Amino acid sequence: MSLDTSAVLHSGPDGPRSDQDPGDDLSAVHRARRRHAGVVWSLRLVVLVAVFGAWEVLATYVIDPFYYSKPSLIVVRLFEWFTVGTSKGSIWSNISVTLQEAVYGFVLGAILGVILGILLGRARLLAEVLQPFIQALNAVPRIVLAALFIIWFGLGMESKVATALVLVFFPVFFNAFQGAREVDRNFVDNARILGASRVQILWSIVVPSATSWILASLHTAFGFALIGAIVGEYAGASKGIGLLISTAQGTFDSAGIYAGMILSTVLALLAEVILGGAEKRLLRWRPPSQATTTAGI
Amino acid sequence: MEHLIELANATKRFPNGKGGIHTAIRDVTLTVEPGQFVAVVGPTGCGKSTTLSLISGLQPPSVGTVKVNGKDVDGVPDGVGYMFQADAMLPWRSVLANVAAGPIWRGVEKSQARDRARDWIARVGLEGFEGYYMHQLSGGMRKRVALAQTLVNEPSILLMDEPFSALDVQTRALMQQELLRLWAGTNAAVVFVTHDLEEAIVLADRVVVMTASPARIKAVYDVGLSRPRDVEELRITTEFIDVYRSIWSSLSAEVDIARKVPSRVA
Numbered sequence: 001m002s003l004d005t006s007a008v009l010h011s012g013p014d015g016p017r018s019d020q021d022p023g024d025d026l027s028a029v030h031r032a033r034r035r036h037a038g039v040v041w042s043l044r045l046v047v048l049v050a051v052f053g054a055w056e057v058l059a060t061y062v063i064d065p066f067y068y069s070k071p072s073l074i075v076v077r078l079f080e081w082f083t084v085g086t087s088k089g090s091i092w093s094n095i096s097v098t099l100q101e102a103v104y105g106f107v108l109g110a111i112l113g114v115i116l117g118i119l120l121g122r123a124r125l126l127a128e129v130l131q132p133f134i135q136a137l138n139a140v141p142r143i144v145l146a147a148l149f150i151i152w153f154g155l156g157m158e159s160k161v162a163t164a165l166v167l168v169f170f171p172v173f174f175n176a177f178q179g180a181r182e183v184d185r186n187f188v189d190n191a192r193i194l195g196a197s198r199v200q201i202l203w204s205i206v207v208p209s210a211t212s213w214i215l216a217s218l219h220t221a222f223g224f225a226l227i228g229a230i231v232g233e234y235a236g237a238s239k240g241i242g243l244l245i246s247t248a249q250g251t252f253d254s255a256g257i258y259a260g261m262i263l264s265t266v267l268a269l270l271a272e273v274i275l276g277g278a279e280k281r282l283l284r285w286r287p288p289s290q291a292t293t294t295a296g297i
Numbered sequence: 298m299e300h301l302i303e304l305a306n307a308t309k310r311f312p313n314g315k316g317g318i319h320t321a322i323r324d325v326t327l328t329v330e331p332g333q334f335v336a337v338v339g340p341t342g343c344g345k346s347t348t349l350s351l352i353s354g355l356q357p358p359s360v361g362t363v364k365v366n367g368k369d370v371d372g373v374p375d376g377v378g379y380m381f382q383a384d385a386m387l388p389w390r391s392v393l394a395n396v397a398a399g400p401i402w403r404g405v406e407k408s409q410a411r412d413r414a415r416d417w418i419a420r421v422g423l424e425g426f427e428g429y430y431m432h433q434l435s436g437g438m439r440k441r442v443a444l445a446q447t448l449v450n451e452p453s454i455l456l457m458d459e460p461f462s463a464l465d466v467q468t469r470a471l472m473q474q475e476l477l478r479l480w481a482g483t484n485a486a487v488v489f490v491t492h493d494l495e496e497a498i499v500l501a502d503r504v505v506v507m508t509a510s511p512a513r514i515k516a517v518y519d520v521g522l523s524r525p526r527d528v529e530e531l532r533i534t535t536e537f538i539d540v541y542r543s544i545w546s547s548l549s550a551e552v553d554i555a556r557k558v559p560s561r562v563a
Contacts, residue, residue: 189355190385192373194399194450204398208389285389287432 069254077255078262086244091263098229098241099267101157105164106225113169113221114214117176118206127177138174142166146232155236164228168221175217179210212286215279222271226264299367301486302329302352302454307361309347320511321347324361327505327514331453332484336497338548339507340555345490346382347512349456352488353379365454378452378485380460384439386431392418392442393427399450417445420479437468441475448479455480457489461496473500473528481525494548498540499528506547509554516547 052071059070081091088094120127146163153159187205196204233242241260248256304327313319321344329335339345350356351363354373365374386395393414400410418427421441431439440460447455457476461469473496480487491497497504504518520540522531531537 184385186381186383186385187387190379190381191398191402192355193353193377193379194446195373195403196398197402200402204402205387208387211389283389285430285432 066252067254069258073255074258074262077253077259081244081259087247088239088243094240094244095263095267097157097239098160098226098233098264101160101229101232101240102164102222102225102267104157104161105228106168106222108161109165109168109225110172110214110218110221112165113172113217114176114210117173117214118180118202118210121177121180121210122202122206134173138170142170143227143231146228146235149232150236155238160229160232160237160240160242163232164225167224167228171217171224172214172221175213176210179213180206182213183209212283215275215282218275219272219279222275223268226268226271230260230264300328300364301331301366302327302488303362303364303367304328304348304351304358305362305364307348307351307358307363309344309351309356310359320344322351322507323511323513325512325514329454329486329488331486333503334480334487334489334501335503335505336489336491336501337505337507338491338494338497338544339512340509340548340552341492343507343510343551343555344512345492345507346458349379349458349488349490352454353377353456355379374454376453377456378447378450378454379456380443380447380458382459382462384431384443386439386442386446388431391428391430392423392434395431395442396445396449399446403450413449414445417449418442421445421448421475435468436464437472440464440472444476444479451483453485455485455487457487459491460489462491462493469496470528476500477524477526477528494541494545495532498522498537498544499526499531504544506544506551509551515551516544518544518547 055068056071059065059068065073085091086094120130143163145166146159149159149162153162183206187209188201191201191205229240230242230245233240234246235242237243241264245257245260248254248260304325307325308323309321311319311321325348327335327348337345337348347356351358352365352370352374354365354370354377357363357370363370365377368374387398390398393411396418397407397410397414400413401407405413415427418424421444423438423441423445426434426438431442434442443460461472464472477500487501489497489500494504498520501520504520506515506518507513508515518540522536522540
């Protein structure tokens with residue numbers, strides 16, 4: 001575990017020393033690691049500046065910023081949205097609507113996906129019977145359902161939640177299904193011998209086993225939830241980032257489209273950070289991966 | 298007379314995955330009484346472990362009967378503990394939670410189950426490691442957890458499937474000694490499957506020699522060595538070597554046969 005390693009590393013200078021003085025070696029390793037991180041981050045900054053600088057210069061002197069916009073215009077648009085507001089009300093109210101739709105869709109889709117995936121993963125016959133239907137459903141271009149949901153549920157939040165839900169459901173469902181099927185036979189046999197009932201096996205072994213599979217799918221699933229909400233709004237809504245993007249398109253405001261893209265990217269990244277933290281907590285029983293234990297040694 | 302464990306002409310066949318049938322064990326007849334330590338030896342991959350899955354109720358016999366406490370085995374019988382060859386503790390649970398799992402699953406109140414688990418963790422020599430996860434423990438320590446996990450249920454029948462085969466020689470001897478110490482005075486019957494004849498003699502009262510696949514019982518030997526035993530000392534006594542020589546003459550023929558046939562799953 002990373003905790004243990006750091007404890008060992010810090011005890012280096014005070015702990016028993018060999019004649020090679022491991023304390024010095026370790027601090028050298030630390031220094032080298034810090035230097036490496038510094039180099040990586042500076043190079044990332046260079047990439048960012050190069051791409052946006054080139055875009056800015058090109059859009060100023062070569063290509064037409066009306067079609068392609070440029071970074072400075074996008075910054076101005078974002079600034080305007082946050083200070084003055086958008087044509088559809090304050091930017092925060094639009095963000096909050098999109099976020100709510102995505103979160104509701106994500107939560108509902110994930111819950112449904114996990115429950116059905118795990119149950120079907122344990123019911124072999126049912127899984128075999130339903131397999132072709134599920135595959136067919138998975139092959140349907142689900143994003144098109146956004147249009148149908150607007151007819152069914154109207155222009156309000158419900159239609160976007162439904163779109164996000166459908167997009168989230170399938171990846172979570174498939175991972176939960178796979179996770180529930182790949183439970184170590186040994187764990188189940190051992191639990192049966194130790195006295196676990198079917199329900200106890202499901203709860204204490206199948207669900208935790210499938211957790212790492214499910215968590216892996218949740219990472220991408222929140223991205224899908226955002227896509228679902230935004231596409232739903234794009235297809236017809238009274239508020240939201242998708243609506244801002246479609247309005248920007250209607251007024252040939254390419255900077256506005258980019259600004260909407262940046263907002264949704266930031267939301268997705270924030271969600272990724274939160275989910276990553278939750279994953280770390282839930283999977284803290286795992287041995288540290290090879291990559292982290294050997295780095296720098 | 299009613300026996301604790303009674304296998305009568307038990308045969309187990311499996312589909313072999315190529316459309317044929319693989320017979321793991323054939324016509325196995327064996328009885329075990331309370332407090333007996335029986336070792337089952339045979340060439341690697343001969344089907345010894347199948348005997349244990351029949352007694353444990355994890356698998357039904359294809360032919361013949363398996364009785365525990367006089368009753369036909371249908372599902373896991375009461376009082377059976379089973380230590381598998383591979384680690385079967387849950388990696389996402391701490392040592393304490395793994396050991397307490399059995400009693401909790403059987404309906405013991407949680408705090409009481411944890412107290413019993415703590416007691417057994419101490420008895421197997423892991424005091425202070427209650428909060429550790431499996432990947433933080435060595436192979437020998439994991440075997441100790443597995444022992445505590447099994448023994449906390451106070452089984453009257455302890456099934457062990459090559460539990461120490463993955464350990465290095467020194468740790469294995471240590472665990473054998475620990476097993477004898479923990480088992481002494483419990484009156485539990487042990488059926489211990491191994492391919493290591495030395496291990497079988499050091500531990501058991503009776504050694505059952507099985508043939509190469511499909512496994513049948515070839516011979517049963519009584520090990521007349523006194524208890525308590527010191528596993529390290531015992532190996533170099535002449536009594537041990539005599540017993541070893543007589544059983545090995547029977548087992549080695551089967552090992553030779555098994556070597557000529559490509560090995561099947563253990």
